[in-house]
Amino acid sequence: MTEEDPLSLDRIRNILVRLEDTIIFNVIERAQFAQNPRIYERGAFSELKELGFEGSWLQWFLKETESFHAKARRYTSPDEYPFSSGLPKPVLAPLDFPKILYPNDINVNPSILSFYTRFFVPRITRHKSLSLAAFKRSKGIIGDAEYDDDGNYGSAATMDIEALQSISKRVHYGKFVSESKFQAHPGDFIPHILNRNIPALEALITKPEVERKLLQRLRKKAITYAQDFAPSGDTITDSHLNGSGKVDVDGVVELYENYIIPLTKEVEVEYLLHRLDGLSEEEIDELAKR
Ligand SMILES: C=C(O[C@@H]1C=C(C(=O)O)C=C[C@H]1O)C(=O)O
Numbered sequence: 001m002t003e004e005d006p007l008s009l010d011r012i013r014n015i016l017v018r019l020e021d022t023i024i025f026n027v028i029e030r031a032q033f034a035q036n037p038r039i040y041e042r043g044a045f046s047e048l049k050e051l052g053f054e055g056s057w058l059q060w061f062l063k064e065t066e067s068f069h070a071k072a073r074r075y076t077s078p079d080e081y082p083f084s085s086g087l088p089k090p091v092l093a094p095l096d097f098p099k100i101l102y103p104n105d106i107n108v109n110p111s112i113l114s115f116y117t118r119f120f121v122p123r124i125t126r127h128k129s130l131s132l133a134a135f136k137r138s139k140g141i142i143g144d145a146e147y148d149d150d151g152n153y154g155s156a157a158t159m160d161i162e163a164l165q166s167i168s169k170r171v172h173y174g175k176f177v178s179e180s181k182f183q184a185h186p187g188d189f190i191p192h193i194l195n196r197n198i199p200a201l202e203a204l205i206t207k208p209e210v211e212r213k214l215l216q217r218l219r220k221k222a223i224t225y226a227q228d229f230a231p232s233g234d235t236i237t238d239s240h241l242n243g244s245g246k247v248d249v250d251g252v253v254e255l256y257e258n259y260i261i262p263l264t265k266e267v268e269v270e271y272l273l274h275r276l277d278g279l280s281e282e283e284i285d286e287l288a289k290r
Contacts, residue, residue: 066083
């Protein structure tokens with residue numbers, strides 16, 4: 001609310017760079033626990049059914065957490081999106097945010113939640129799940145009981161929520177990126193919006209060099225953050241190389257390359273497809289001349 005130019009593309013990109021650190025550290029924190037697949041299964045906890053909640057442990061954690069955040073007006077901010085529906089109204093009047101984004105109801109959190117629980121959590125917790133299985137075997141526990149579950153349901157779900165919220169913020173920032181690019185060259189976008197030419201819009205918003213540099217920077221960050229720095233200042237262990245690092249470096253890079261970046265671009269294009277909704281032909285012509 002205090003930025004001179006809230007739609008500066010450089011400023012928006014700097015926010016995306018900072019969110020890389022947040023996402024990596026949230027992934028490191030989640031990777032300290034086993035997969036605990038039970039917390040993602042709907043109806044797996046009879047205790048929740050007795051409370052009248054039919055979803056998964058994580059969905060219950062999300063609903064309870066986001067209900068409080070909704071009362072505290074978190075979701076009146078244009079860069080915060082809930083995963084749950086049916087949330088209570090804020091107890092405070094919404095802040096008078098400047099109207100930076102064009103009105104829209106784009107929320108891709110259902111896709112983020114599905115990808116995160118089905119593909120990403122098993123990937124980043126693999127190391128911890130395997131070491132847990134080895135420990136259980138040493139105690140004579142074999143078969144399915146060896147794997148995946150260390151009972152840290154509350155800690156794992158808490159870390160999941162932090163990771164999901166940071167990924168959601170990052171992906172939905174695609175709206176600010178799109179508004180910035182649209183306002184810089186509306187005439188480039190308008191014909192393709194009117195023709196709903198999605199490939200042309202994708203080509204206009206895609207910046208391969210920005211993506212290439214991002215993935216390079218991300219790998220360096222993940223390797224650095226994954227290292228265990230000896231307390232006495234001895235040589236740094238290359239734990240990320242022998243697989244015992246605090247984070248799956250390839251997993252973080254692939255998360256961005258195969259999911260976060262493509263989904264961000266889907267949000268950018270979806271936002272553009274609705275950027276002219278409700279405008280008259282004269283208003284669109286005026287925009288095209290700018
Ligand atoms: C976010 C932008 O738009 C696109 C998406 C990117 C991403 O998700 O990291 C990077 C570059 C672009 O292809 C941008 O131009 O900065």
